[in-house]
Structures are given as C-alpha cells and as structure tokens.
Amino acid sequence: MxxxxxxxxxxxxxxxxxxxxxxxxxxxxxxxxxxxxxxxxxxxxxxxxxxxxxxxxxxxxxxxxxxxxxxxxxxxGSAQGLYLIVSDIEAARKELLARGVKVSEVFHGGDNVHTGTDEPYLFGSVRVTGPDPQRRTYHSFASFSDPDGNGWVLQEVTNRLPGRVEGDTTFASVSDLAATLRRAAAAHGEHEKLTGEHDVNWPDWYAEYIVNEQAGKPLPK
The missing domain is CATH 3.10.180.10 (2,3-Dihydroxybiphenyl 1,2-Dioxygenase, domain 1)
Known part of the structure; x- marks a missing residue:
C-alpha cells in the first residue's frame, strides 16, 4: 500500500x-x-x-x-517588481526623497476603478493614489527605479499572513522592532480602554501581541 x-x-x-x-x-x-x-x-x-x-x-x-x-x-533595466518590505510606507518614502531618489506617491490597488494605466505591481488591480484607506497590511505601495530602469516596489507589511513566518519571532532591524512595539503600544491602549483599568501584566500582553502578529495569528483584544 x-x-x-x-x-x-x-x-x-x-x-x-x-x-x-x-x-x-x-x-x-x-x-x-x-x-x-x-x-x-x-x-x-x-x-x-x-x-x-x-x-x-x-x-x-x-x-x-x-x-x-x-x-x-x-x-x-529588465528587472521589475523587486519588492522591499517596510513597516511604515510613508516614512520609507520620505527617507528616499531626502536622499534625492525619485519615488512615486504612495498608492494602493483599487478594484473596478479605471485610471487609464494598468499597474503590473498590483496583480491585475489598478493604481489608486494614496495609502490603503483602511491601512491594511500588504496593501500600500510606492515605487522607484534605478538609473537603468530596474523597478523597485516598497510594500507596507505590518502583520504577516498565517504560515508566512516560521519558528522564532525575529526582527530584521532595530527600526523594525521599534515599529512593532509602537503598534503593540497603540493596541494595548485600546485594550485598557475596553477593560477600564490599568493592565499590570502589560509585558505579557505585549509579548502575545508581537508573537501573534509575526506568526499571522489572531491578535489579543
């Protein structure tokens, strides 16, 4: 058998x-x-x-x-759609602009919206100016090219999809960890508003939030 x-x-x-x-x-x-x-x-x-x-x-x-x-x-110039993942799309764009790099406006993919220009980076959607209205992870972009026209795409990712991250919780940089802590702090503030009391066990709450966010699991409330 x-x-x-x-x-x-x-x-x-x-x-x-x-x-x-x-x-x-x-x-x-x-x-x-x-x-x-x-x-x-x-x-x-x-x-x-x-x-x-x-x-x-x-x-x-x-x-x-x-x-x-x-x-x-x-x-x-034939290399296109080279993705750079960032935790804050607007901050990343401002840094590149400060370095003299020509970067597009932040944009997102719109369904059933005709702008007259197809956007290959959005897998069939069209480019709509501005970040994703709901600021969903994976949904906000900006783009730039090198002198030969090789195309780079900034993509904002703040919460990984399930199964994308395996093993230990890791961070690629100090700024990546800092951005995660800021998101955890904001979410914890909402948690305390719901409970109406100060959470003395906030380190445990932060830890659960950070681990779950990176693993794509439900976030604590």
Missing amino acids: TVAVNPAKVRSTDMKFELAVIPVSDVAHAKEFYANLGWRFDAEFTNGSDFHIIQFTPPGSGASVIFGKNVTPAKP
Whole structure:
C-alpha cells in the first residue's frame, strides 16, 4: 500500500534566498546610486576588464543584490517588481526623497476603478493614489527605479499572513522592532480602554501581541 505524504508537513532542507542579480549598463553609476540609498556595501570583485561584480544589502534585509559586468545576459533595466518590505510606507518614502531618489506617491490597488494605466505591481488591480484607506497590511505601495530602469516596489507589511513566518519571532532591524512595539503600544491602549483599568501584566500582553502578529495569528483584544 502506498501512503501519500503531504509535502506541506514535511520539513525540507533550508533554502535561504540570498542574492538577486540586477542588470545594469554602467557599473560605476549603479554603485553610486545604490550606495546613496543607504544600503550596505558588502563586496566588490574584478578580474581585469572581463569581470566586475558588486554586492549591496538593503537595511535589515537577509538577501542582497549583485550587479556588474558580465554578470548576467539580461538587458539592463529588465528587472521589475523587486519588492522591499517596510513597516511604515510613508516614512520609507520620505527617507528616499531626502536622499534625492525619485519615488512615486504612495498608492494602493483599487478594484473596478479605471485610471487609464494598468499597474503590473498590483496583480491585475489598478493604481489608486494614496495609502490603503483602511491601512491594511500588504496593501500600500510606492515605487522607484534605478538609473537603468530596474523597478523597485516598497510594500507596507505590518502583520504577516498565517504560515508566512516560521519558528522564532525575529526582527530584521532595530527600526523594525521599534515599529512593532509602537503598534503593540497603540493596541494595548485600546485594550485598557475596553477593560477600564490599568493592565499590570502589560509585558505579557505585549509579548502575545508581537508573537501573534509575526506568526499571522489572531491578535489579543
């Protein structure tokens, strides 16, 4: 008798996404652009005039980007829909603007709304100016491009979908943890309004909120 195995319940070997290759035409210009974003400069390797590679890592990211000469046969500017996840879309946009980067207005996807321009980043929806009216997680965006036209998308994520995060609760950066604590503080304030009393066990409440938010589980009330 053959027993079917549910692959979703079988622990496979870890495969951690590490690098994305972006095609550029001018390596020096691209290096200047990505350094100006405030990204960490990791490494640079060259082999005479035949090979040149540079690696940068966005703040708080576990994955990096590489570009250079003879790194990829892809056409410069052909990389599109490269997502950067942020906890505060408006703050992230303001930081990029302060660095001189041309960033779109914050936008969200609207259903059955015709703006005259399809937005490929929104999976069939159309772009509507402004953040998501309900400020739902995954629903607010902004976009920018590098000098070659490779397209980057900022996406605001404040609460992960169930199953997206496994294992221990982790944070990619100090600012990511701080933003989570601010959300927990605001939610806890509403909790105390409902109960009408000061919660002396607030550390336990915060802990449950933070762990559940990252795991995509129901948040405490």
